[in-house]
Amino acid sequence: MDPDKPIDIETLRLIAREKDIEFHTVVEAFETAFASAYKRSGQFDADEVRVHVDRGSGDISVYAQELDDDGNVVSEWQEQPRNLGRIVAQTARQVLLQRLREAEREATYGEYVGREGDIVSGQVSLQGNVTLIELGRTEALLPYAEQVPNERLNHGQHTRAIVTEVRRDSRRAQIICSRSHPGFVAAMFALEVPEIEDGTVEIKAIAREAGHRSKVAVVSNNTDVDPVGACVGPGGERAKGVQRELHNEESERIDIIRWSDEPEGFVANALSPAKVTAVYLYPEDSTAMVVVPDYQLSLAIGREGQNARLAARLTGWRIDIKSESQFEAEQAAFQEAFDKGLIDEFGNPLSQEGEEAIAAAYETAEETRAAALEESDDDSES
Known part of the structure; x- marks a missing residue:
């Protein structure tokens, strides 16, 4: 990181693609890192330092700022970029990496927040006592309590789960998934049964004891469509498809129940x-x-x-x-x-x-x- 030389813009675009974050966010991370390093270096007699990276050429401009008691800028002047020195440059690198991690966390959070109830799929990654599902550039946590009793998930195995919670922690966006949640069965039926996907058949209620038995109450919004028959499928194949995904075709029984408005x-x-x-x-x-x-x-x-x-x-x-x-x-x-x-x-x-x-x-x-x-x-x- 040498502020005396222009930044390679293509490198920044590559970083943005690899981390799947906005290009302007990457540039702003560099600007913040340089500004923090310059302020720490004490090279300028100023209250604050602002850095601007030209989005086309990569040229770096440094501005010193004087602030009033309320933190408002009362004057600003341009300074000549100087070499930061090894120690301060290391600080700039640390700030940059922190900003990029924060941007990556926010991008992941923004992608998955609001997706509670959605199905995700990926490879199982077993790291000690922690079970993760690899989702491309991020991963989801599958807590032990959210796994099906007696179900064995092997490292590298492909599996699906339902997103139950998306939250931020100090280091990353955390995606919590479940395979034992009743909603997982409902979501799998939505994948297997076109009539559920298009709204003809609706799942009104579901009760589940994971790994043993589930009861799913369904209703049809079309008098010509039998909701139970639609969910069971020809030869029972649709219901069996859900059971296969549960990895419990033999042990987890699924009862398809006809919903009634009459208690x-x-x-x-x-x-x-x-x-x-x-x-x-x-x-x-x-x-x-x-x-x-x-x-x-x-x-x-x-x-x-x-x-x-x-x-x-x-x-x-x-x-x-x-x-x-x-x-x-x-x-x-x-x-x-x-x-x-x-x-x-x-x-x-x-x-x-x-x-x-x-x-x-x-x-x-x-x-x-x-x-x-x-x-x-x-x-x-x-």
Whole structure:
């Protein structure tokens, strides 16, 4: 860096292309670096120093400035550029590199900010305990908590992820990605299903336990298009394509659910593949009581409660599942207690005997539920 000689403008353009930042930003970084070095050198009796690089010739002009108490320029005069000396020139280099890093960080931040929810793809880079996805001139962080449980990502492997956050830190723009986020499944369906991309089919809700099971609720804005069929695809290929991208075609099951504006219908659909007999809503505590055939009880609940748990997340209702025999046993017991004057029409006890009747009704119903679970067909995929 010699201010006595013109700067090679083509070199600056090359730096701008390599770092993918604006040419004028690179030139301004050089101007700032020279100005900082000149001020530190103490060569001029001035409050401030301004440097201008001609964008065409690369010639350097140096201006000394006098400032008032408010920092305003009251006079400015041109000075002859002089050699900075080795120590001050090193300072100029450091300032230049810092400015270029800041400009590069801002360019990356500007490119990715607002892209939360977008899919990015690149090669996996494993650096110690840190997993990165190389995105050309930058990289995205894939935290361990945002990876799919039991999924093994190998160094150099190509993968995709969804951008969940873009933030600045002291050194660079940081792009945070996820493969376990429910939105990743939704974004992958948008890539696989043209009807989602063009807005014919809409994903209304999604619930996911990454690596195990997802439920996706869809609706069609065209009565001639079946939203479930569009997402499943011919021979199930579209849904399988999403599963392949999850690297869990065998282990992560995806249920495509038909959305309904009617809460009862949506709750019933959400418990698919189980068949539902009836749904009773209690809005005061956001609970849906669902009645299913005895042989469908374990299927509705799912292994370790997963089917019911995901259905609750999908719909926003707390779901209480009862078998038909359990429901009938409860209703019969409550009717008997009501006929005897032990409870009121809302099921509230009117005496100690009424409280005992209610407890007995629930106990009988739970016994009936346990018997139904034992006899219920257990779907191995639930």
